[in-house]
Amino acid sequence: MPYFDAASSAPLHPVARQALQASLDEGWADPARLYREGRRAALLLDAAREAAAEAVGCRPDELVFTPSGTNAVHSGMSGALAGRRRVGAHVVVSAVEHSSVLHAAAAHAAATGGAVTEVPVDRYGASAPDAYGRALREDTALACLQSANHEVGTEQPVAAVAEICRSQGVPLLVDAAQSLGWGKVEGAWSLLAASAHKWGGPAGVGLLAVRKGVRFAPQGPADDRESGRMPGFQNIPAVVAAVASLRAVRAEAADEAVRLRALVDRIRARVPELVPDVEVVGDPEHRLPHLVTFSCLYVDGEALLHELDRADFSVSSGSSCTSSTLTPSHVLRAMGVLSEGNVRISLPLGTPEAEVDRFLEVLPGVVSGVRERLGAPASSAAPVSAPAPDPVSADETSGAGESGESGGPGVAGGPEGAGGSAPSLVVDALGRRCPIPVIELAKVFGEVPVGGTVSVLSDDEAARLDIPAWCEMRGQEYVGEQPADHGVAYVVRRVS
């Protein structure tokens, strides 16, 4: 039963389990109490804090435990922002931060009227340090940057950005959730947040480090615990287990990084060979060792996940169909890469090579099966030109069927198509979800001559990302989007 979603939650490390069980007997009492059970609990907590601080690279009194990584990010941001209230309320984040960072920035903006600047990323998902530098302002209270991206694995230039922030006197909060198990975050960061269940610790434990000298004003109701920075009774057995597994994971990290990096390299190389029309995303070099993401043209992400699950592989996806909001992952959007048929693989420590090989055996059949059921066009690196459906008989594949909103033919000569005198086609994919609009585009694309255009009418958010991505993959020209009656017209010009 290969589980390839360590980036969501890693299986509990055996050392964590052992430490948890051992400390259930010693760590259940209130560490603030004066009696022996309390003193024992306090000793465990102190020892865990020291070990965690060493692993993070900070002083023990700079580190508090939180109930989750999300909570660490929220508390870290709100405390740092409040601590610099007099400077201003401007926040800088990268466009590919974890949702906990983006949501905390949005909540701050809503509450204070402060602006949020999202620093864009390149096609690998990396932020450029000079772009961070340009985003900093006189009234910037806080900058945030992840150590490595949680969806595509790309490492961010934290040390360089920290240096720029320091020169401007702006604190930098690093979300190290995905990388802390692999090693310390280098550079002069000011605050650091992480989450234990990402490194094989139990759920219910995050950590927040706030370097001395960083102005920090904890928000919310007062509470004595954790230096006044985190209210609520401490979860000591889980904290002990979390720190024990962090140390255990770090001890394996160097060797496992080499081994898993090679397995991921194999996936990165083999998937495009084995499966047609795949885009492997993220930085091939500057990346987490264990994580790789790719997207498959003409594939429904949810169906792909279900089929992989049936084949015993547990993976996650940033496709819109796997999201509760039916929008593609903001990370893939910010990178401008294909989002349909998206698969993220994040290998847990100790993943056997055979499981990866088995995945590579299974994947091609799974993808082609999903494509077949969707009526996807035959694979080709060139634009699909045959078998082109008769425009008049194209109703059953062109989207009008399920939406029921459009009575006319799905594909028609478009008098309003871009290009004026050049031939144009309109594909009505209103009411159809990813990947149908792209499939419909591909099906008819061969019908327009070079120089002609196809306009895809769609109300699916994924189309905005995936139609340009299709153009990029196919070497066609993405003209742009225009408002349409019940959605948007995405216009593509055939150039070859």
Add this chain to the structure above:
Amino acid sequence: MPYFDAASSAPLHPVARQALQASLDEGWADPARLYREGRRAALLLDAAREAAAEAVGCRPDELVFTPSGTNAVHSGMSGALAGRRRVGAHVVVSAVEHSSVLHAAAAHAAATGGAVTEVPVDRYGASAPDAYGRALREDTALACLQSANHEVGTEQPVAAVAEICRSQGVPLLVDAAQSLGWGKVEGAWSLLAASAHKWGGPAGVGLLAVRKGVRFAPQGPADDRESGRMPGFQNIPAVVAAVASLRAVRAEAADEAVRLRALVDRIRARVPELVPDVEVVGDPEHRLPHLVTFSCLYVDGEALLHELDRADFSVSSGSSCTSSTLTPSHVLRAMGVLSEGNVRISLPLGTPEAEVDRFLEVLPGVVSGVRERLGAPASSAAPVSAPAPDPVSADETSGAGESGESGGPGVAGGPEGAGGSAPSLVVDALGRRCPIPVIELAKVFGEVPVGGTVSVLSDDEAARLDIPAWCEMRGQEYVGEQPADHGVAYVVRRVS
């Protein structure tokens, strides 16, 4: 090693331990994911939510799990207050709520300018429903009342207060942390918060129920988990263990309530017989089955706890010397009872009778030992009149020694003493901590004739509570307090 502090944190219930270990294998994955590990985790979470809702007496979709009881209180209050922002920002709480409630109310007041009304309690620590009714206003957004007090065990009239609140259209949040293990909270409450480690569940789990129809607007950054009411990755193994132990504890509750109630009755009856000058506080009838609190005159609470710990008994205290702020418990203050030498005993389920008997054997010697070391006056129900120290030679016991601020004699005829022509004494206890000011008062009290007064100069917060309490216990008249140079003069008139 008798542990008598279940109200702080109960030892992990064997059922909780079992459930935790079992669910570590099934419950570590992300319940929002589509693959089998995620589905298994979601099933566990759903089942736990149903069982918890049944134990609370609400619908499963009304209940979310939180990382702590404190967090449940904070989130419940902030969400309910925000949901009724248009009505107003006034909050009603009892004066003896848990600090998490009082601190959340204070934070709300600081952030919004809304007022907080503290409903007073009687000498048993109970709020009167009609006092709650009088406290409600047109702009009251939320009322809060604990089900039972965490320091003295007194049950609050939740059902009656809930009825009054309902008739006024004000939601009532019940902090059920201390009572949920014993049974459902009756009445038409609107929100309910509780904490698993109080009933033998693991740390890291609280719960918050918000009844349908209650306006509720979760505060802080958005997050999908727990119906958008509690951010962060759920701690499913701990949740499963928490709910399993709640059910197990409830199954034992009826029998254990009878058994522990009898043991507490024994403590309530025997302690005043065995130890002179003790005040047992809290309602003798309408109380938690397992909890009793008493205070010992002329005793240092911290020393008492240490001696009891040496004798293998783990108890807690609301005395000022055991608090980080050096103020007596706000509960004891609100009740107007003695705070020095305070001991809270809260018996875990299954406490053997022999442990209670052993405690009753040990306590008298421990108390008299502490009193002896403090130079406390001999015990007597009447005011101590001998051996009265010579006023001029009273320096070594009257406080100037440690504070170093007062060079004069500790006890002196006071030209400014209350009462004008009546004889008066001034005791200088500046710089001396609880219970010294009261001991100094008692030592000299016999020197003034009936009708005369003693003024105790003190800068210790506990004196404000304990000098009136001493008067009450001794049948003397507490005249009041007056500002003095480095503290306050507490004036007592001898009436017998």
